[in-house]
Amino acid sequence: MIDQQVSPRGGAACLPVRPRTGRRLVLVAVFVCAACGLVYELELVALASYLIGDSVTQASVVLSVMVFAMGVGSLLAKRLRSRAAVGFGLIEAVLALVGGSSAVVLYASFAWVGESRYALVGFSLAIGVLIGAEIPLLMTLIQRVDRQDAGGTVADLFAADYVGALVGGLAFPFLLLPVLGQLTGALCTGAVNAAAGGALVLWVFRRDLSPRSRWLLITVNLAVIAVLALATALVDDFERAARRAVYGDGVRVAVQTGVQEIVLTGAGRSSLDLYLDGRLRASARDEYRYHEALVHPAMNGARARVLVLGGGDGLAAREVLRYPDVRRVTVVEVDPGVTRLARTDRALSALNAHAYGDPRLTAVNADAFNWLRAAHGSYDVVISDLPDPGISDSTKFYSAEFYGLAAEALAPGGRLVVHAGPPVTRPHTYWTVEASMRAAGLRTRPYRISGRPTDFAAGPDRAAHRARAERGWGFFLAAPVGAPQLRLAPKAPRLRSLTQFSLVRAGRDAVSGRLSGLPPSTLVHPRFWEDR
Secondary structure (H helix, E strand, C coil), rough: CCCCCCCCCCCCCCCCCCCHHHHHHHHHHHHHHHEEEHHHHHHHHHHHHHHHHHEEEEEEEEHHHHHHHHHHHHHHHHHHHHHHHHHHHHHHHHHHHHHHHHHHHHHHHHHHHCHHHHHHHHHHHHHHHHHHHHHHHHHHHHHHHCCHHHHHHHHHHHHHCCCHHHHHHHHHHHHHHHHHHHHHHHHHHHHHHHHHHHHHHHHHHHECCHHHHHHHHHHHHHHHHHHHHHHHHHHHHHHHHHHHHHHHHCCCEHHHHHHHHEEECCCCCHHHHHEEEEEEEECCCHHHHHHHHHHHHHHHHCEEEEEEEECCCCHHHHHHHCCCCCCCCEEEEEEEEHHHHHHHHHHHHHHHCHHHHCCCCCEEEEEEHHHCCCCCCCEEEEECCCCCCCCCHHHHHHHHHHHHHHHHCEEEEEEEEEECCCCCCCCCHHHHHHHHHHHCCCCEEEEEEEECCHCCCCCCCCCHHHHHHHCCEEEEEEECCCCCCCCCCCCCCCCCCCCHHHHHHHHHHHHCCCCCCCCCCCCCCEEEEEEE
């Protein structure tokens, strides 16, 4: 049984510092622990969004479960109030270990088990319970340091807690994530958490601890910090092993930018795969089918000025630049890391036919929505080569407001083409895109193409390639009401996958599954989550 020495009067503790100094030290510990706690929350949300997808759902799960668990932790902490010092020290050590290791365990679960949802809920519960137990114990400790009215004590504690949360919330995206990354950032946060909690108890409240309790806390905190330090030293090896488990042995490039993780696999142009935040974005085995279908139907007509939204890999631009009468191509890509690799990586630049070396191409690193709002001239063709609408971070790019901005960027007689997701497996999403385009004053012509599973008989990502082939891709060619009739079969250069017959059939196949009467998706009422 852990003993605790209580002052003879049963009131203020016998401290090695003055009461006012002790009170300030407790509030500093509250500040640090609150900052660490919020970092754990944000790290769970960020990693879950990356590993599982759908950031809105993952944030809701993590935050709601954690807030519930904090209430449970507060109730459980009532039993420790008589031994507040040693209880707080042990709770902070456990919280440091659980929170600091959570990112590593989640990533390992995703890499080797293939499922991280249960681990996510488990960590949310555990971290929430431990964070919820802090405040009741800190309330007891600060009252032992310096007697004050309960209202003043609560105000001081919550002020330090909220300011610490602010600092932790700002440190995560602007310091920890870009400098240390998710795994190392979480481990270092855990070490800081353990040091702050242990230092407070073992120094300020050391006279409240029996020798047995003191040595227990020293041993536990040193063990936690040692485990976290060892994990930090090995995190690079762990990350490489986990990445091989996810992407196979052919990983050549793995870059964490300020926007996303970029991974390139495959040694040559014919075996290249591009992953963005764990999602297969382009594969040399089938990307030509997608990009030919995306670009060439929109090139039927005036095409001197072309705008590509997204498509930082240069593959859509490659198809546009095949037309000699194209004078200017503007690529708007949010992540400079993607455009940098498209220029410099030998395999990727070969796959995009060195599009970034063409003097007609200009690359802009900006958010496509905000860039369109700034009204940068008019274009004969606007190509939307953005992630699937089912990814909640991309929902604004499939809203009626976005299509209204795109329509304003069109020159008279201009065309807009949009990748709208797989119409066979996600028809609700596909036809909601059309409803959103029509709400923006555009008339549309749908078409879809399928992949060829026989193209993907080998390789570490066979399942991902086969799934893409079976789903196929859906598109909408659009123009403002009153523009000339939209035709799917352009006078295009020689193509690998498309013919005039296949494009006509692609339009007929898409129309056969039409869903009518769907409401549009808007910024304030996104609807694509309903089809998940």
